[in-house]
Amino acid sequence: MRERHRHNQCIKNALEKAERVCAEKSLRLTPTRRKVLELIWQSHKPIKAYDLLNQLSSDEHIEKPPTVYRALDFLLKNHLIHKIASHNAYVGCEVNHDEMDSKFFICDQCAEVKEVCEPKLDRSLLEASKKQGFIPNQTTIEIHGTCAKCAR
Amino acid sequence: MRERHRHNQCIKNALEKAERVCAEKSLRLTPTRRKVLELIWQSHKPIKAYDLLNQLSSDEHIEKPPTVYRALDFLLKNHLIHKIASHNAYVGCEVNHDEMDSKFFICDQCAEVKEVCEPKLDRSLLEASKKQGFIPNQTTIEIHGTCAKCAR
DNA sequence: GTATAGAATGTTATATTATAACAGTTTATC
DNA sequence: GATAAACTGTTATAATATAACATTCTATAC
Numbered sequence: 001m002r003e004r005h006r007h008n009q010c011i012k013n014a015l016e017k018a019e020r021v022c023a024e025k026s027l028r029l030t031p032t033r034r035k036v037l038e039l040i041w042q043s044h045k046p047i048k049a050y051d052l053l054n055q056l057s058s059d060e061h062i063e064k065p066p067t068v069y070r071a072l073d074f075l076l077k078n079h080l081i082h083k084i085a086s087h088n089a090y091v092g093c094e095v096n097h098d099e100m101d102s103k104f105f106i107c108d109q110c111a112e113v114k115e116v117c118e119p120k121l122d123r124s125l126l127e128a129s130k131k132q133g134f135i136p137n138q139t140t141i142e143i144h145g146t147c148a149k150c151a152r
Numbered sequence: 153m154r155e156r157h158r159h160n161q162c163i164k165n166a167l168e169k170a171e172r173v174c175a176e177k178s179l180r181l182t183p184t185r186r187k188v189l190e191l192i193w194q195s196h197k198p199i200k201a202y203d204l205l206n207q208l209s210s211d212e213h214i215e216k217p218p219t220v221y222r223a224l225d226f227l228l229k230n231h232l233i234h235k236i237a238s239h240n241a242y243v244g245c246e247v248n249h250d251e252m253d254s255k256f257f258i259c260d261q262c263a264e265v266k267e268v269c270e271p272k273l274d275r276s277l278l279e280a281s282k283k284q285g286f287i288p289n290q291t292t293i294e295i296h297g298t299c300a301k302c303a304r
Numbered sequence: 305g306t307a308t309a310g311a312a313t314g315t316t317a318t319a320t321t322a323t324a325a326c327a328g329t330t331t332a333t334c
Numbered sequence: 335g336a337t338a339a340a341c342t343g344t345t346a347t348a349a350t351a352t353a354a355c356a357t358t359c360t361a362t363a364c
Contacts, residue, residue, distance in 0.1 A: 028331085030341070049321065064344065069322065085237040086292045088321065088350095105286045114284060124276035125295065132266060133300030134257045140238045142292040143277065148285030180360085182312070201350065216315065221351065226312095240321095240350065 011041045014092050018080050027078060032056075036071035037092070040081055045111040046089030084113065086142045091115070101139040107147035114147070163193045166244050170232050179230060184208075188223035189244070192233055197263040198241030236265065238294045243267070253291040259299035266299070 018037055022029040029037075039055050040047055049068050056063040072090060075081040079097040081090050084104060094115040095102060100122045105114045121141075129136045170189055174181040181189075191207050192199055201220050208215045224242060227233040231249040233242050236256060246267040247254060252274045257266045273293075281288045 028340080032342080065322070066324090066344085067342075070342080085294070103280070105281070105284055107286075108289065114286075116280065116284065118276075118280045118283075121276045121280050124270075124273045128255070128268065128270045128273050129257070129295060129297070131270075132257055132268065133303065134259075134266075134295065135298040135303055136257075136295050137260065137297040139296065140292060140294040142237070143281060143286065143288050144291065145281070145289040146287040151285065151287055180312080184313080217351070218315085218353095219313075222313080 007043075010044075010092075011038065014041045014080075021078060021080065025078070027074075032067060033071045033074050036068060037075055037080060040075075040090055041092045044091065044113055046084045046087050046091045046106075046113055048087075048089045052090075082115070084142060085140050086144070101141070103141040104143065105147065106142055106144050107150055108144050109146055109150035112147060112149075159195075162196075162244075163190065166193045166232075173230060173232065177230070179226075184219060185223045185226050188220060189227055189232060192227075192242055193244045196243065196265055198236045198239050198243045198258075198265055200239075200241045204242075234267070236294060237292050238296070253293070255293040256295065257299065258294055258296050259302055260296050261298055261302035264299060264301075 015034070015038065018029055018034070021027070035056065036052055039052055049065070049072060052072075053063050053065060053068045056068060072081070072083075076083060076090075079093055081092055082102060082104070083090055084106065086106070091104075091113045093102070095117050100117070100119075102115045103118055103121060105116065107113075125136065125139065125141075167186065167190060170181055170186070173179070187208065188204055191204055201217070201224060204224075205215055205217060205220045208220060224233070224235075228235060228242075231245055233244055234254060234256070235242055236258065238258070243256075243265045245254070247269050252269070252271075254267045255270055255273060257268065259265075277288065277291065277293075
Protein backbone atom coordinates (compact mmCIF):
# COMPACT_ATOMS: atom_id res chain seq x y z
CA MET A 1 0.00 0.00 0.00
CA ARG A 2 2.99 2.26 0.54
CA GLU A 3 3.09 3.55 -3.00
CA ARG A 4 -0.63 3.57 -3.55
CA HIS A 5 -1.95 6.83 -4.84
CA ARG A 6 -4.69 8.65 -2.98
CA HIS A 7 -7.50 6.94 -4.72
CA ASN A 8 -10.25 8.73 -2.82
CA GLN A 9 -9.06 11.80 -4.59
CA CYS A 10 -9.56 10.10 -7.98
CA ILE A 11 -13.14 9.28 -7.10
CA LYS A 12 -13.79 12.76 -5.83
CA ASN A 13 -12.25 14.33 -8.94
CA ALA A 14 -14.23 12.07 -11.22
CA LEU A 15 -17.52 12.93 -9.56
CA GLU A 16 -16.72 16.63 -9.58
CA LYS A 17 -15.81 16.48 -13.23
CA ALA A 18 -19.05 14.65 -13.97
CA GLU A 19 -21.08 17.28 -12.16
CA ARG A 20 -19.27 20.04 -13.99
CA VAL A 21 -19.73 18.41 -17.41
CA CYS A 22 -23.39 17.74 -16.74
CA ALA A 23 -24.01 21.25 -15.48
CA GLU A 24 -22.34 22.70 -18.56
CA LYS A 25 -24.39 20.61 -20.96
CA SER A 26 -27.63 20.63 -18.97
CA LEU A 27 -27.48 16.89 -18.47
CA ARG A 28 -28.81 15.14 -15.43
CA LEU A 29 -26.43 13.19 -13.26
CA THR A 30 -29.25 11.26 -11.64
CA PRO A 31 -28.66 9.12 -8.53
CA THR A 32 -28.31 5.89 -10.50
CA ARG A 33 -25.88 7.42 -12.96
CA ARG A 34 -23.88 8.95 -10.17
CA LYS A 35 -23.83 5.71 -8.23
CA VAL A 36 -22.69 3.72 -11.28
CA LEU A 37 -19.94 6.23 -11.98
CA GLU A 38 -18.85 6.00 -8.36
CA LEU A 39 -18.79 2.20 -8.47
CA ILE A 40 -16.75 2.24 -11.66
CA TRP A 41 -14.30 4.58 -9.99
CA GLN A 42 -13.78 2.30 -7.00
CA SER A 43 -10.64 1.19 -8.80
CA HIS A 44 -8.67 1.67 -11.97
CA LYS A 45 -9.65 -1.83 -13.03
CA PRO A 46 -12.36 -2.30 -15.62
CA ILE A 47 -15.59 -3.54 -14.09
CA LYS A 48 -18.24 -5.67 -15.80
CA ALA A 49 -21.83 -4.60 -16.24
CA TYR A 50 -23.24 -7.45 -14.17
CA ASP A 51 -20.78 -6.82 -11.36
CA LEU A 52 -22.08 -3.27 -11.25
CA LEU A 53 -25.58 -4.67 -11.25
CA ASN A 54 -24.80 -6.84 -8.23
CA GLN A 55 -23.23 -3.96 -6.39
CA LEU A 56 -26.23 -1.77 -7.14
CA SER A 57 -28.55 -4.43 -5.78
CA SER A 58 -29.34 -5.07 -2.15
CA ASP A 59 -31.16 -7.85 -0.34
CA GLU A 60 -34.35 -5.85 -0.60
CA HIS A 61 -34.04 -4.78 -4.20
CA ILE A 62 -32.41 -6.44 -7.15
CA GLU A 63 -31.68 -4.12 -10.03
CA LYS A 64 -32.31 -5.25 -13.59
CA PRO A 65 -29.89 -5.07 -16.52
CA PRO A 66 -31.45 -2.07 -18.30
CA THR A 67 -30.81 0.03 -15.22
CA VAL A 68 -27.10 -0.42 -15.44
CA TYR A 69 -26.86 -0.45 -19.23
CA ARG A 70 -28.76 2.81 -19.44
CA ALA A 71 -26.46 4.44 -16.95
CA LEU A 72 -23.45 3.07 -18.84
CA ASP A 73 -24.82 4.42 -22.13
CA PHE A 74 -25.22 7.85 -20.61
CA LEU A 75 -21.73 7.85 -19.12
CA LEU A 76 -20.15 6.53 -22.31
CA LYS A 77 -21.91 9.05 -24.50
CA ASN A 78 -20.67 11.87 -22.35
CA HIS A 79 -17.10 10.56 -22.18
CA LEU A 80 -17.20 10.03 -18.43
CA ILE A 81 -16.27 6.38 -18.82
CA HIS A 82 -14.89 4.09 -21.52
CA LYS A 83 -15.60 0.55 -22.54
CA ILE A 84 -12.62 -1.77 -22.78
CA ALA A 85 -13.70 -3.76 -25.83
CA SER A 86 -11.21 -6.56 -25.31
CA HIS A 87 -12.76 -7.25 -21.86
CA ASN A 88 -16.37 -6.11 -22.19
CA ALA A 89 -15.80 -3.99 -19.14
CA TYR A 90 -15.88 -0.37 -18.16
CA VAL A 91 -13.40 2.12 -16.65
CA GLY A 92 -13.56 5.73 -15.63
CA CYS A 93 -12.28 8.29 -18.10
CA GLU A 94 -9.03 9.88 -16.95
CA VAL A 95 -8.41 12.40 -19.67
CA ASN A 96 -9.76 15.49 -21.27
CA HIS A 97 -11.68 14.60 -24.40
CA ASP A 98 -11.08 17.79 -26.21
CA GLU A 99 -8.10 15.70 -27.25
CA MET A 100 -8.14 12.73 -29.57
CA ASP A 101 -9.33 9.27 -28.71
CA SER A 102 -7.94 7.41 -25.75
CA LYS A 103 -5.35 4.73 -25.62
CA PHE A 104 -5.33 2.16 -22.86
CA PHE A 105 -2.52 0.25 -21.25
CA ILE A 106 -4.04 -2.81 -19.61
CA CYS A 107 -1.98 -4.87 -17.18
CA ASP A 108 -2.69 -8.57 -17.53
CA GLN A 109 -1.19 -9.16 -14.06
CA CYS A 110 -3.04 -6.69 -11.86
CA ALA A 111 -5.79 -5.69 -14.33
CA GLU A 112 -5.22 -1.98 -13.83
CA VAL A 113 -5.83 0.27 -16.78
CA LYS A 114 -3.98 3.46 -17.53
CA GLU A 115 -5.53 5.79 -20.06
CA VAL A 116 -3.14 8.04 -21.91
CA CYS A 117 -3.02 10.79 -24.46
CA GLU A 118 -0.16 10.52 -26.85
CA PRO A 119 -0.08 13.15 -29.56
CA LYS A 120 2.77 11.29 -31.24
CA LEU A 121 0.71 8.15 -31.39
CA ASP A 122 -2.21 10.14 -32.74
CA ARG A 123 0.01 11.47 -35.47
CA SER A 124 1.20 7.97 -36.38
CA LEU A 125 -2.36 6.78 -36.49
CA LEU A 126 -3.42 9.67 -38.71
CA GLU A 127 -0.44 9.09 -40.97
CA ALA A 128 -1.21 5.39 -41.29
CA SER A 129 -4.83 6.24 -42.02
CA LYS A 130 -3.90 8.73 -44.70
CA LYS A 131 -1.69 6.13 -46.33
CA GLN A 132 -4.78 3.90 -46.66
CA GLY A 133 -7.00 6.74 -47.80
CA PHE A 134 -8.98 6.02 -44.66
CA ILE A 135 -10.86 8.71 -42.73
CA PRO A 136 -10.65 7.77 -39.06
CA ASN A 137 -13.52 8.49 -36.79
CA GLN A 138 -13.16 6.53 -33.58
CA THR A 139 -10.36 4.26 -32.42
CA THR A 140 -10.02 1.32 -30.08
CA ILE A 141 -6.41 1.19 -28.88
CA GLU A 142 -5.86 -1.35 -26.12
CA ILE A 143 -2.34 -2.43 -25.27
CA HIS A 144 -2.17 -5.51 -23.09
CA GLY A 145 0.95 -6.42 -21.19
CA THR A 146 2.65 -5.86 -17.85
CA CYS A 147 2.54 -2.53 -16.05
CA ALA A 148 5.53 -0.85 -14.44
CA LYS A 149 4.44 -1.83 -10.93
CA CYS A 150 4.01 -5.51 -11.77
CA ALA A 151 7.20 -5.62 -13.83
CA ARG A 152 9.31 -4.70 -10.81
CA MET B 153 -17.87 -4.38 -59.35
CA ARG B 154 -15.43 -2.97 -61.83
CA GLU B 155 -12.70 -2.34 -59.31
CA ARG B 156 -13.37 -5.38 -57.19
CA HIS B 157 -10.33 -7.43 -56.47
CA ARG B 158 -10.23 -11.11 -57.39
CA HIS B 159 -11.61 -12.34 -54.14
CA ASN B 160 -11.50 -16.01 -55.09
CA GLN B 161 -7.78 -15.61 -55.05
CA CYS B 162 -7.90 -14.32 -51.48
CA ILE B 163 -9.82 -17.39 -50.36
CA LYS B 164 -7.49 -19.69 -52.21
CA ASN B 165 -4.41 -18.00 -50.77
CA ALA B 166 -5.83 -18.13 -47.27
CA LEU B 167 -6.57 -21.83 -47.48
CA GLU B 168 -3.16 -22.56 -48.95
CA LYS B 169 -1.49 -20.55 -46.23
CA ALA B 170 -3.48 -22.43 -43.61
CA GLU B 171 -2.45 -25.77 -45.04
CA ARG B 172 1.15 -24.69 -45.15
CA VAL B 173 1.15 -23.38 -41.58
CA CYS B 174 -0.56 -26.51 -40.29
CA ALA B 175 1.79 -28.78 -42.17
CA GLU B 176 4.79 -26.94 -40.75
CA LYS B 177 3.55 -27.13 -37.20
CA SER B 178 1.96 -30.58 -37.40
CA LEU B 179 -1.47 -29.17 -36.76
CA ARG B 180 -4.62 -30.64 -38.19
CA LEU B 181 -6.73 -28.49 -40.48
CA THR B 182 -9.77 -30.70 -40.00
CA PRO B 183 -12.85 -30.34 -42.22
CA THR B 184 -14.72 -28.17 -39.72
CA ARG B 185 -11.75 -25.88 -39.19
CA ARG B 186 -11.18 -25.61 -42.91
CA LYS B 187 -14.85 -24.91 -43.56
CA VAL B 188 -14.99 -22.21 -40.88
CA LEU B 189 -11.88 -20.57 -42.31
CA GLU B 190 -13.42 -20.69 -45.76
CA LEU B 191 -16.66 -19.14 -44.53
CA ILE B 192 -14.77 -16.37 -42.77
CA TRP B 193 -12.91 -15.67 -45.99
CA GLN B 194 -16.08 -15.30 -48.05
CA SER B 195 -15.55 -11.58 -47.57
CA HIS B 196 -13.30 -9.05 -45.91
CA LYS B 197 -16.10 -8.21 -43.51
CA PRO B 198 -16.00 -9.55 -39.98
CA ILE B 199 -18.46 -12.37 -39.44
CA LYS B 200 -20.17 -13.29 -36.18
CA ALA B 201 -19.85 -16.68 -34.54
CA TYR B 202 -23.57 -17.44 -34.76
CA ASP B 203 -23.69 -16.46 -38.43
CA LEU B 204 -20.94 -18.99 -39.02
CA LEU B 205 -22.95 -21.48 -37.02
CA ASN B 206 -25.99 -20.93 -39.24
CA GLN B 207 -23.94 -21.27 -42.38
CA LEU B 208 -22.39 -24.48 -41.09
CA SER B 209 -25.81 -25.90 -40.34
CA SER B 210 -28.15 -27.50 -42.84
CA ASP B 211 -31.78 -28.62 -42.68
CA GLU B 212 -30.61 -32.07 -41.67
CA HIS B 213 -28.02 -31.05 -39.14
CA ILE B 214 -27.83 -28.05 -36.86
CA GLU B 215 -24.36 -27.39 -35.49
CA LYS B 216 -23.94 -26.36 -31.88
CA PRO B 217 -21.96 -23.40 -30.55
CA PRO B 218 -18.93 -25.33 -29.29
CA THR B 219 -18.29 -26.57 -32.81
CA VAL B 220 -17.76 -23.11 -34.15
CA TYR B 221 -16.06 -21.69 -31.06
CA ARG B 222 -13.56 -24.52 -31.04
CA ALA B 223 -12.73 -23.95 -34.67
CA LEU B 224 -12.42 -20.21 -34.00
CA ASP B 225 -10.09 -20.88 -31.05
CA PHE B 226 -7.88 -23.02 -33.20
CA LEU B 227 -7.74 -20.49 -36.01
CA LEU B 228 -7.14 -17.58 -33.62
CA LYS B 229 -4.40 -19.40 -31.78
CA ASN B 230 -2.59 -20.09 -35.02
CA HIS B 231 -3.00 -16.54 -36.35
CA LEU B 232 -5.13 -17.61 -39.28
CA ILE B 233 -7.93 -15.28 -38.24
CA HIS B 234 -8.41 -12.35 -35.87
CA LYS B 235 -11.20 -11.28 -33.60
CA ILE B 236 -12.42 -7.73 -34.01
CA ALA B 237 -13.07 -6.94 -30.36
CA SER B 238 -15.17 -3.87 -31.02
CA HIS B 239 -17.64 -6.02 -33.00
CA ASN B 240 -17.33 -9.47 -31.49
CA ALA B 241 -16.69 -10.78 -34.97
CA TYR B 242 -13.98 -12.56 -36.88
CA VAL B 243 -11.92 -11.84 -40.01
CA GLY B 244 -9.27 -13.69 -41.93
CA CYS B 245 -5.68 -12.79 -41.21
CA GLU B 246 -4.07 -10.96 -44.13
CA VAL B 247 -0.54 -10.51 -42.89
CA ASN B 248 2.54 -12.37 -41.91
CA HIS B 249 2.71 -12.71 -38.16
CA ASP B 250 6.42 -12.84 -37.86
CA GLU B 251 5.74 -9.14 -37.65
CA MET B 252 4.16 -7.29 -34.76
CA ASP B 253 0.50 -7.26 -33.91
CA SER B 254 -2.08 -6.27 -36.44
CA LYS B 255 -3.89 -3.02 -36.86
CA PHE B 256 -7.33 -2.90 -38.39
CA PHE B 257 -9.06 -0.23 -40.39
CA ILE B 258 -12.78 -0.88 -40.16
CA CYS B 259 -15.16 0.94 -42.46
CA ASP B 260 -18.40 1.85 -40.72
CA GLN B 261 -20.09 2.29 -44.10
CA CYS B 262 -19.32 -0.96 -45.91
CA ALA B 263 -18.00 -2.97 -42.93
CA GLU B 264 -14.87 -4.06 -44.77
CA VAL B 265 -11.75 -4.52 -42.70
CA LYS B 266 -8.23 -3.89 -43.87
CA GLU B 267 -5.45 -5.35 -41.79
CA VAL B 268 -2.14 -3.56 -42.00
CA CYS B 269 1.40 -3.72 -40.77
CA GLU B 270 2.87 -0.36 -39.94
CA PRO B 271 6.36 -0.46 -38.50
CA LYS B 272 6.13 3.26 -37.76
CA LEU B 273 3.00 2.72 -35.76
CA ASP B 274 4.66 -0.18 -33.96
CA ARG B 275 7.52 2.10 -33.05
CA SER B 276 5.16 4.77 -31.73
CA LEU B 277 3.35 2.15 -29.68
CA LEU B 278 6.60 0.82 -28.25
CA GLU B 279 7.77 4.32 -27.48
CA ALA B 280 4.52 5.19 -25.71
CA SER B 281 4.77 1.94 -23.77
CA LYS B 282 8.31 2.62 -22.69
CA LYS B 283 7.27 6.05 -21.48
CA GLN B 284 4.78 4.32 -19.15
CA GLY B 285 7.25 1.64 -18.10
CA PHE B 286 4.81 -0.78 -19.65
CA ILE B 287 5.86 -4.04 -21.29
CA PRO B 288 3.47 -4.63 -24.18
CA ASN B 289 2.43 -8.11 -25.06
CA GLN B 290 -0.60 -8.03 -27.29
CA THR B 291 -2.45 -5.08 -28.80
CA THR B 292 -5.96 -4.38 -29.99
CA ILE B 293 -5.77 -1.58 -32.54
CA GLU B 294 -9.06 -0.97 -34.32
CA ILE B 295 -9.58 2.22 -36.26
CA HIS B 296 -13.18 2.87 -37.22
CA GLY B 297 -14.09 5.33 -39.92
CA THR B 298 -14.68 5.55 -43.65
CA CYS B 299 -12.61 3.60 -46.15
CA ALA B 300 -11.18 5.05 -49.36
CA LYS B 301 -13.82 3.38 -51.54
CA CYS B 302 -16.74 4.67 -49.46
CA ALA B 303 -15.22 8.15 -49.13
CA ARG B 304 -15.26 8.64 -52.89
C1' DG C 305 -2.07 -55.09 -36.47
C1' DT C 306 -3.48 -53.84 -31.91
C1' DA C 307 -3.06 -51.06 -27.69
C1' DT C 308 -2.91 -46.69 -26.14
C1' DA C 309 -2.77 -41.75 -25.34
C1' DG C 310 -3.87 -37.51 -26.96
C1' DA C 311 -6.55 -34.75 -29.95
C1' DA C 312 -10.79 -33.72 -31.82
C1' DT C 313 -15.79 -33.89 -31.88
C1' DG C 314 -20.62 -34.50 -30.09
C1' DT C 315 -23.99 -33.18 -26.82
C1' DT C 316 -26.43 -31.06 -23.08
C1' DA C 317 -26.67 -27.51 -20.28
C1' DT C 318 -25.74 -23.05 -18.71
C1' DA C 319 -23.13 -18.68 -18.07
C1' DT C 320 -22.37 -14.05 -19.64
C1' DT C 321 -23.37 -9.83 -22.06
C1' DA C 322 -26.83 -6.85 -23.96
C1' DT C 323 -31.27 -5.06 -25.90
C1' DA C 324 -36.40 -4.62 -27.13
C1' DA C 325 -40.70 -3.13 -25.89
C1' DC C 326 -43.96 -0.99 -23.29
C1' DA C 327 -45.79 1.01 -18.94
C1' DG C 328 -45.22 4.31 -15.39
C1' DT C 329 -42.95 8.35 -13.12
C1' DT C 330 -40.40 12.55 -12.71
C1' DT C 331 -38.74 17.01 -14.32
C1' DA C 332 -38.50 21.31 -16.62
C1' DT C 333 -41.03 24.64 -18.96
C1' DC C 334 -44.92 27.04 -20.52
C1' DG D 335 -51.49 22.78 -13.48
C1' DA D 336 -50.82 21.02 -18.44
C1' DT D 337 -47.61 19.13 -21.33
C1' DA D 338 -43.67 17.02 -23.51
C1' DA D 339 -39.47 15.04 -22.86
C1' DA D 340 -36.46 12.56 -20.16
C1' DC D 341 -35.90 9.07 -17.08
C1' DT D 342 -37.02 4.68 -14.67
C1' DG D 343 -39.35 0.12 -13.87
C1' DT D 344 -40.39 -4.31 -15.55
C1' DT D 345 -40.78 -8.38 -18.31
C1' DA D 346 -38.99 -10.86 -21.69
C1' DT D 347 -35.62 -12.33 -24.78
C1' DA D 348 -31.59 -11.87 -27.93
C1' DA D 349 -26.71 -12.48 -28.69
C1' DT D 350 -22.27 -14.16 -27.31
C1' DA D 351 -19.57 -17.69 -25.11
C1' DT D 352 -18.10 -21.62 -22.06
C1' DA D 353 -18.31 -25.85 -18.84
C1' DA D 354 -18.48 -30.53 -18.42
C1' DC D 355 -18.55 -34.97 -19.78
C1' DA D 356 -19.20 -38.75 -23.28
C1' DT D 357 -17.59 -40.51 -27.63
C1' DT D 358 -14.77 -41.00 -31.72
C1' DC D 359 -10.69 -40.45 -34.38
C1' DT D 360 -5.57 -40.39 -35.25
C1' DA D 361 -0.84 -41.21 -34.70
C1' DT D 362 2.59 -43.80 -32.58
C1' DA D 363 4.66 -47.46 -29.84
C1' DC D 364 4.80 -51.92 -29.15
